Amino acid sequence: MGNTIQVKNPATGNILKEVDVTSAADIEKALKQGDEAFKSWSKVNAHERSNLLKKWSAKIKEETEQLAEVMTLESGKPLKESRGEVAYAASYIDWYAEEAKRIYGRTIPSHSESKRIVVTKEPVGLVAAITPWNFPAAMMTRKAAPALAAGCTFVVKPAEETPLTTIRLVQLAHEVGIPENVVQYVNGYGADVGPIFTDSPLVRKITFTGSTPVGKLLMKNSAATMKHVSMELGGHAPLIVAKDADIDFAVEQTLASKFRNAGQTCICANRVLVHEAIADEFSEKLTARVKELKVGNGLVEQTDVGPVINATGYEKIHTQIEDAVGKGANVLYGHKYDKDDEKGYYFVHPTVLENVGEGMSIMQEETFGPVIPLTTFRENEEAVEIANNTPFGLAAYFFTNDYRTGIYYQENLKFGILGWNDGAPSAAHAPFGGMKESGIGREGGPEGIEPYIETKYLSIGGIE
Ligand SMILES: NC(=O)C1=CN([C@@H]2O[C@H](COP(=O)(O)OP(=O)(O)OC[C@H]3O[C@@H](n4cnc5c(N)ncnc54)[C@H](OP(=O)(O)O)[C@@H]3O)[C@@H](O)[C@H]2O)C=CC1
Numbered sequence: 268m269g270n271t272i273q274v275k276n277p278a279t280g281n282i283l284k285e286v287d288v289t290s291a292a293d294i295e296k297a298l299k300q301g302d303e304a305f306k307s308w309s310k311v312n313a314h315e316r317s318n319l320l321k322k323w324s325a326k327i328k329e330e331t332e333q334l335a336e337v338m339t340l341e342s343g344k345p346l347k348e349s350r351g352e353v354a355y356a357a358s359y360i361d362w363y364a365e366e367a368k369r370i371y372g373r374t375i376p377s378h379s380e381s382k383r384i385v386v387t388k389e390p391v392g393l394v395a396a397i398t399p400w401n402f403p404a405a406m407m408t409r410k411a412a413p414a415l416a417a418g419c420t421f422v423v424k425p426a427e428e429t430p431l432t433t434i435r436l437v438q439l440a441h442e443v444g445i446p447e448n449v450v451q452y453v454n455g456y457g458a459d460v461g462p463i464f465t466d467s468p469l470v471r472k473i474t475f476t477g478s479t480p481v482g483k484l485l486m487k488n489s490a491a492t493m494k495h496v497s498m499e500l501g502g503h504a505p506l507i508v509a510k511d512a513d514i515d516f517a518v519e520q521t522l523a524s525k526f527r528n529a530g531q532t533c534i535c536a537n538r539v540l541v542h543e544a545i546a547d548e549f550s551e552k553l554t555a556r557v558k559e560l561k562v563g564n565g566l567v568e569q570t571d572v573g574p575v576i577n578a579t580g581y582e583k584i585h586t587q588i589e590d591a592v593g594k595g596a597n598v599l600y601g602h603k604y605d606k607d608d609e610k611g612y613y614f615v616h617p618t619v620l621e622n623v624g625e626g627m628s629i630m631q632e633e634t635f636g637p638v639i640p641l642t643t644f645r646e647n648e649e650a651v652e653i654a655n656n657t658p659f660g661l662a663a664y665f666f667t668n669d670y671r672t673g674i675y676y677q678e679n680l681k682f683g684i685l686g687w688n689d690g691a692p693s694a695a696h697a698p699f700g701g702m703k704e705s706g707i708g709r710e711g712g713p714e715g716i717e718p719y720i721e722t723k724y725l726s727i728g729g730i731e
């Protein structure tokens with residue numbers, strides 16, 4: 268491990284830039300600065316904080332093309348998706364710029380004539396964030412925006428693979444006048460930076476998006492100083508196509524869900540359950556559409572599916588595909604890899620597998636890759652049982668035009684985000700987050716600012 272991190276283009280393996288690793292002493296310094304800045308930032312009035320956030324968002328939108336290119340270069344995602352992510356990232360800032368002005372307290376009718384009871388809201392303090400490589404902009408802004416809106420200060424450590432987008436976002440925040448110590452970044456490896464964040468008594472909240480094991484570790488390590496935590500962790504989303512579904516529409520939505528960022532999204536459909544009566548038609552139509560997807564360097568406008576992030580990601584996907592094929596899954600399309608270990612790039616071609624079973628790892632674990640495993644069911648109860656049979660509970664999708672079937676799925680699926688005839692449910696104004704081992708807390712919507720707010724209760728007595 269050196270003093271710099273090489274940021275590589277996952278489509279070619281070429282080094283894009285070397286960024287300095289922030290020393291432990293400098294991380295501590297950043298935390299002290301953030302804590303100190305909290306004293307003044309938390310007193311800036313909400314309208315002023317809101318105005319600064321709006322300026323930040325406007326600047327980000329102005330720089331869409333530049334930011335999108337950096338994001339594609341370091342993450343590999345297709346340019347059209349990077350542009351979409353810049354807009355999505357800015358939408359969190361816009362939403363929380365408004366929410367800043369709506370952090371209301373309340374008065375409670377008193378039990379005594381001589382008392383008044385008042386509830387006020389305050390920012391929790393310095394927030395430390397750790398973000399992943401799959402959404403380098405949006406995962407940062409959906410943490411930073413509510414934090415800053417609430418009056419918290421913010422230090423982020425981006426994933427080692429994708430620090431460049433984050434660095435630019437922080438620079439843009441400073442350019443529009445958000446004070447330098449109110450939003451800061453540090454660079455480094457998670458295993459080194461994580462303990463500094465969790466051990467520091469100055470950090471009052473940890474917010475994290477990434478894998479479930481790291482989330483558990485951060486939560487455990489945050490216990491010593493009783494920090495607030497928000498954890499947005501792994502998923503294993505089922506996508507259920509009921510007997511009466513609009514098949515063509517379900518096919519398009521499956522594609523939208525599954526191949527976003529080459530399947531490297533925590534809410535990607537990870538297992539597709541189709542009613543046996545329509546399974547043949549669905550798989551034929553789906554396979555025909557998957558064949559049309561263009562794999563390549565994300566900088567090429569026509570690319571639909573870019574590389575996977577790195578060798579570790581590739582190994583996980585490869586192992587799951589080979590496990591399924593070895594156990595009897597039928598390859599309808601794909602099962603093709605294009606990689607160069609020496610150069611360091613890894614492409615997994617979109618793959619459709621049928622006859623997958625519960626005994627295959629692809630049906631048990633998050634894949635984070637462009638693979639669709641198809642299985643069938645007879646009764647909606649059976650689909651729900653298979654869908655819920657996982658420690659994860661982030662997103663689930665179901666396709667039906669029968670309202671009774673839809674309500675049955677809505678009421679029985681144990682997931683925090685549901686898409687009913689919708690493969691793309693994310694929105695800044697909606698609460699994103701998971702149940703079970705997919706995490707704690709919600710990001711987006713009014714719920715997304717609550718984890719950055721403390722409640723203070725005041726009882727005033729002695730009133731004549
Ligand atoms: N919910 C989601 O959106 C995501 C889920 N995942 C899941 O996790 C799998 C593995 O991906 P991976 O990138 O390794 O995920 P990680 O959880 O390891 O990485 C996400 C972030 O956590 C940091 N991190 C890693 N180890 C620690 C630690 N010990 N303490 C504190 N922070 C840490 C990383 O830093 P650094 O980069 O320096 O290691 C990165 O910033 C994926 O295949 C996918 O299944 C991954 C990313 C996002």
Ligand SMILES: O=C(O)CCCC(=O)O
Pocket residue numbers: 401402405476499531532533534693699
């Ligand atoms: O955690 C992720 O994988 C990113 C969330 C994507 C989204 O907000 O839709």
